[in-house]
Amino acid sequence: MNRVIPADNGHFGPAPGLEIWFDFGSNYSYLSVLRIEEAARATGVNVEWRPFLLGPVFRDLGWSTSPLLAHDAKARYVWRDMERQAARHNLPWTRPSRFPRSSVLPARVALIGADQWWAGDFCRRVMRQNFVEDRDIDSPEPVSEALEGLGLDSARILAEANSADVKARLQARTEEAQRRGVFGAPTFFCGPEMFWGNDRLDEAMEWAAAST
């Protein structure tokens, strides 16, 4: 899926890639998922979508829920920080009435679409359902709506999403995240170089742009 762009040496080569590992339930992932393709276009970097599930990662780290909620002071801070960060990036924001939301079905669909033309659009639509429209994203109705809004065959894609193959692939993807040292989301990789958090998106993008 790499586009071919001119490299600095005058030869043509694959565009540099930046992987974004994210969970649709993660609020800081929301900011990065909405921002990343615009940033990538400006720098000629290829976005590589890596949906995974934070739940098993957190459980293996000994956390029963998001570490953002483990202490009242931190939770209060994070919700205020989200208001400010969304405003800084000119993004709409509604604090979800349930957090963190389960995100298994949209993650499976995003896995199917990761290499398709609709990956970015689909991911942004689901993120807006969770963090702007305050809707429960882990059910067929909102996911179908997001797919149909893109002119896609939602019945076919949802059937594939519920296949044993896609379930296994999402589990393997989550295990890959753990092997590579992911402990939160969003996380960006440019080759072995790892960047954690929406606060590192710009730096990760610069790193990728310089890694042709």
Place this chain on the structure above:
Amino acid sequence: MNRVIPADNGHFGPAPGLEIWFDFGSNYSYLSVLRIEEAARATGVNVEWRPFLLGPVFRDLGWSTSPLLAHDAKARYVWRDMERQAARHNLPWTRPSRFPRSSVLPARVALIGADQWWAGDFCRRVMRQNFVEDRDIDSPEPVSEALEGLGLDSARILAEANSADVKARLQARTEEAQRRGVFGAPTFFCGPEMFWGNDRLDEAMEWAAAST
């Protein structure tokens, strides 16, 4: 200690203030302590130094050490991130051979100096001892050296640092941090508005500059 600068309305008023709450043992505090006065000069903001102790804060949150070290994957990431962040800000960096280091004595001295002309210089010197020279900062020798390098009477100041009054003030300062919702360092306050982490220094400074 507020300087008087012209406010937007043409009247003279106190300079806006930004509090930096930090621990000399905290690696991300190192970055902010070294950067903050230069950023403040550029914006006309008054730095208000708030040394405190992270240890009691972490203990009350149920952590026996820095949460950066609680999981291998996160610790590995943080040390790599520190290399990159220091390079981005053109700051020297040595990963300390002991982390987190105890910081009680320099914190007491910084509390004494917080409203003095030497506050920023002293704090930067101690931070460099820990995170560049890899020295144990919680002992009289490095602290005296930092004070004498500024032409100060280290014997008098160290005696004051060991007084019951200063001990009680540092404890009260740490309790104030907890009351105000501090859960890590550096933390910045502009009035009630709280910003956590070196990644928020620029945003906090902008907020303070706009709050005349």
